[in-house]
Amino acid sequence: MSVCAKRWLATAMLLMSVCGFSVSALGEEIRVADSQDLLAVATGVKSSLVDGAQPRLRQHAAAIYPARAMIRGITGYVVIGYDVNAAGRTENIRVLEGTPGPMFYESAMTAVANSLFEPSETKYTNLKRTLTYTITP
Incomplete structure (x- = not known):
């Protein structure tokens, strides 16, 4: 499928979700799950x-x-710094670097904030996670 066709598909998915069809979406953003069939994948690839x-x-x-x-075909990455407290929750979440700018920052910070870790007696600090946003060919 061409990049142009994928952009049209992303637009159609967004419009369908606004009309109440079963496409997982939030406002202007399309939720990316663990399916290999989705045209765009946002995954944490490093810790x-x-x-x-x-x-x-x-x-x-x-x-x-x-x-x-997604519609414009923009890809990029964000490196997030964070700590994990003894309860297994992330805290002190911050953007360390990213390209092409702040476009992906909120998405990356929310993904890290909503991740859960096993409770531990140890507090882990200065962890890093890179989230790479790509549109698959």
Whole structure:
């Protein structure tokens, strides 16, 4: 499927969701789940290690691909810094870097904020996660 066709499909999915059809969407953003069949995928692809230790992920939250970026064919990445407290919740979430600018920042920060880790006696600090936003050919 061509990039142009994928952009039209993304627009159609957005319009269908606004009309009440069963397309998972939020406002201008199309939710990206774990399906390989979706035209756009937003996934966390890296986590940094802190002193050889890393918290165990309990629930990975799916990122949301902004519809404006999808329709325009814009791709990019965001590196998020965060801590995980003893209860397994993320905190101190911040953008470390990203391109092509702030377009994907909110989506990436929300995905990290909604991820859950196994509770632990250890507080993990200065973790990193890279979320890469691509439109698959």
